[in-house]
Amino acid sequence: MDSPSDIARRLAENAEAVCRRYLANGRREGRYWLVGDVRGAPGRSLYVRLSASGDTRGQAGKWTDAASGEHGDLLDVIAASCGHGLMRETLAEARRFLSLPQPEVPVTANPRVRKAPGGTPAAARRLWAASRSIIGTPVATYLAARGIERPDDQGTLRFHPSCYYRASQDDAPDVRRAWPAMIAAVTDAAGAIVGVHRTWLDPAGGKAPVACPRRAMGHLLGHGVRFGDAGPVMAAGEGIETILSLRQLMPRLPAIACLSAAHLAAIELPRGLRRLYVACDDDRAGEGALRSLVERAAQISAECAPSSAVEVVPLRPQRDDFNRDLCALGRQRLAALLRLQLRADDAARFLPG
Structure with missing residues (x-):
């Protein structure tokens, strides 16, 4: 099964498609996707690099919000856009986007007892x-x-x-x-x-x-x-x-x-x-x-x-x-x-x- 780093790399290889799905209020300008924030609000303060820079210092899929100073990768974008609180939710959504197989879900002792996920x-x-x-x-x-x-x-x-x-x-x-x-x-x-x-x-x-x-x-x-x-x-x-x-x-x-x-x-x-x-x-x-x-x-x-x-x-x-x-x-x-x-x-x- 693909690791989180493997999935992040695959997302980066399809950075523009990820942005068009999860940051739909943004737009492409040159090698960047511009949008308001990591949750997809309208604006231009957050920029996602769509392709690696020639000097290899800028990696595709990395983003920075000039207004807040926050930064991250496309897994963060999917988590924020979908309101996820758990990494497994984000990885499952990323696998669906990339058409990758889902991992088997273990049966819990009491599936009815659930804690509210963080960030929701x-x-x-x-x-x-x-x-x-x-x-x-x-x-x-x-x-x-x-x-x-x-x-x-x-x-x-x-x-x-x-x-x-x-x-x-x-x-x-x-x-x-x-x-x-x-x-x-x-x-x-x-x-x-x-x-x-x-x-x-x-x-x-x-x-x-x-x-x-x-x-x-x-x-x-x-x-x-x-x-x-x-x-x-x-x-x-x-x-x-x-x-x-x-x-x-x-x-x-x-x-x-x-x-x-x-x-x-x-x-x-x-x-x-x-x-x-x-x-x-x-x-x-x-x-x-x-x-x-x-x-x-x-x-x-x-x-x-x-x-x-x-x-x-x-x-x-x-x-x-x-x-x-x-x-x-x-x-x-x-x-x-x-x-x-x-x-x-x-x-x-x-x-x-």
């Missing part, structure tokens, strides 16, 4: 249930250090004292495998938890000293970390801290943290939405997400009655993002910056004073 919405809900309030925890300390004193009044954030961390090849060999973590619920439009986002924390302060201190699991496309109930006026942005920074000044403005530029571009626009403020990170990926949302809103407006039109309004920070602005400018100066960018009626409604 069920696993995300299990982790959420095992977490607790952030009051008096390292999560509250971490957020306070970033100027966020009223972090969450919706029960969207929780604390896990010892959250498992899967080391990457960029981590030190002796990296700790469990850290305190901020757990954020990723929900769909109906409020059902479909995933979680984890931010691993250093007990001494700040994020944990690991290669990937932030990771999400579950079904993310179209969904996000929601603060407040959906309404006709909302805000959306990439990072949790970015959205929480805005809510320090506008706690009544419903907002969604989409966790990446690619997922921001693909967020499901709530029914009844009339105006969406987009908290833009100061980079190319953030600008690309804004353009995608403007195009989607224009399409909705063209297809629907004028009363259903959606206006997209950018909110631009002075620095990289609004959390840096909050820390550097303080609340009053940040409020003044926002007041200049909000529509007058929204400024009067959401920005006190």
Whole structure:
């Protein structure tokens, strides 16, 4: 039976076909396949090498996400695209794609007893249930250090004292495998938890000293970390801290943290939405997400009655993002910056004073 490395090699030999099946929202450009992320969201931040480079330094089938810094091979792509939590599920799917024979499945003593596989919405809900309030925890300390004193009044954030961390090849060999973590619920439009986002924390302060201190699991496309109930006026942005920074000044403005530029571009626009403020990170990926949302809103407006039109309004920070602005400018100066960018009626409604 073929080993995982053999299967990964066979997938690499058919890299473009793999991408067209499992990353169908992407497109080929030269020797690369470009897409939003490893789960196949629209965008261009992740690139898969379709053929080996002439100097042999770049292998076919290897991918890198420029937005998150993550990288891997085509087995990772299949696992993320299909929502697998176990390697055997991914290997079975890869064998089906390659038309390879499947291994014999041993009979278990009690086949009815199954643990929710990692990386799935069920696993995300299990982790959420095992977490607790952030009051008096390292999560509250971490957020306070970033100027966020009223972090969450919706029960969207929780604390896990010892959250498992899967080391990457960029981590030190002796990296700790469990850290305190901020757990954020990723929900769909109906409020059902479909995933979680984890931010691993250093007990001494700040994020944990690991290669990937932030990771999400579950079904993310179209969904996000929601603060407040959906309404006709909302805000959306990439990072949790970015959205929480805005809510320090506008706690009544419903907002969604989409966790990446690619997922921001693909967020499901709530029914009844009339105006969406987009908290833009100061980079190319953030600008690309804004353009995608403007195009989607224009399409909705063209297809629907004028009363259903959606206006997209950018909110631009002075620095990289609004959390840096909050820390550097303080609340009053940040409020003044926002007041200049909000529509007058929204400024009067959401920005006190």
